[in-house]
Amino acid sequence: MTAAVRTVLGDVPAEQLGVCDAHDHLFLRSPLLPGQELDDPEAAARELLAFRELGGGAVVQWTPRGMGRRRKDLAALARATGVHLVAATGLHQAVHYTAQQLERVRDRLAAAFVADLTTAPVRAGLIKVAGGFHGLDAHARHTMAAAARAHHTTGAPIAVHLELGTGALDALELLCGELDVPPGRVLLGHLGRSPDTRVHLRAAEAGAFLAFDGPSRAHHATDWRLFDALTALAEAGHTDRVLLGGDTTTAGARAATGGGPGLPYLVGTLRRALARELGEEFARAAFVDNPARAFAADWPPPP
Template sequence: MTAAIRTVLGDIPPEELGVCDAHDHLFISSPALPGQELDDAAAALTELNAFAALGGRAVVQWTPWGMGPRTEELPALSRQSGVHVISATGMHQGRHYDPGELERVRGTLADLFIRELTSAPVKAGMIKVAGAHHHLDAHARHVMAAAAEAHHATGAPIGVHLEAGSAALDVIDLLCGTHGVPPHRVILGHLSRFPDTGIHRRAAEAGVFLAFDGPSRAHHATDWRLLDSLAALADAGHAHQVLLGADTVTRSARSSADGPGMPFLLSGLRPRIERELGPDFASAMFTENPARAFAVRWRQP
């Protein structure tokens, strides 16, 4: 069985992925964030085109089920921009959902995730889950158990929203320890929001992928620590496990609205990474590592 990356236009070999924004959003909505929806397809295409103009070739949308991923619109955006798009199934923190909706699907989450990964008209290529701040609440544990079941049925990678970058080791213990998910199938997101290089190193030693993202989030004020965190991982021999994404989650963060957006990864961060950490490390972060993180020997349950 050959490994493939599942995009919204179908499965592709890993070597076709190209330069990748490994964590972002083209569409997203939540009752917890009124008025901050990303729901404009034309604006999403503008962002993809700007990313492609700088050499970007792939974007991973981490918007899970129930948060307005508008999955049916992603194939057209991918075709029009020439950018591969990977979409997500999964579930975020409970606060992002109507309580009645949560109760309706609570007992069938694994089946829902498996269906979106294997038989939906536009298939997802990953599972998104989320922790709470410095701990895993009951909702997170329930969703992660379902995600692990879906992983074992399909092989899909699991991307984890770490609230403020915290609880990384708790997630590894639960997914990889309790539920037996291979570490290389887990991607920990938002580590730049918790710039503790000791925690990063311990997570990397466990074998997971580490995603640094969010230059769009000015209020987190951790961009200035990013290169230090990346250098520490490279020095410890973990350069092959690091991913980078823009995590654009508000309209004002998009490049078309004078924010950094997706293009900043390539116009701002990549030159600095190449200069300070070397072109080989930059190539690993943007191309080789995401190709391995999202490539799966897919199983059909």
């Protein structure tokens, strides 16, 4: 087995990933966002081309099962644009699904996740799960247990949606304690939405990856705290734990076809600002070196 990032076009050596948007969405639909679906392949292609022109090399889509992830379209976009794309399996919070959708998969989640990661025509490269606001409900615990089983079978990283940035330590306690997932295989998302430096430092000390996934049009109110949070992590010696993403969740938030800021802002404006404020070494770690480690796995051989 060789450590590689599992993209929609196959496994790629981690060092070839390049500048990475570690958390974004090219396709997404949810009953919580009526009329704001990300469902246009042509608009996604324009966004990716703008991203690539600014030096972007890879985008990790955290859209899980049942939310319009469109893996075949992701594969076509990767071929057309030359950008590495990573798809997700997993499940979001229960509110994003109908009761019938959840009932169909509830008792076979782990097997479904493993199939998405190992035998699907277009394979996923990470498992997306979600916590609740300041805690974990029964759905989150059930889904995380299935994700842990799938991780132990495949080695895939587990990405955690933290509701409004909360519940990071609860998620780590369950996944890395009770469920025995190595902390370095856990990616905690949306931490910028709850800028509690003490929690950030504890999560980094535990060995998890910390994803700050703004700027996002829907969550811009936390953007101004981003540099304070990153500076605290850097000063504590945790530069190697930081990931950055744009988390574009609506069509209107695209740069190429909407009001932005979108993928180009992340690798253009924000990356330059990080290099200026925290140094080029920090910017390279956050955009290149850390994603290469976070998303790589020793994938089992094909069945």
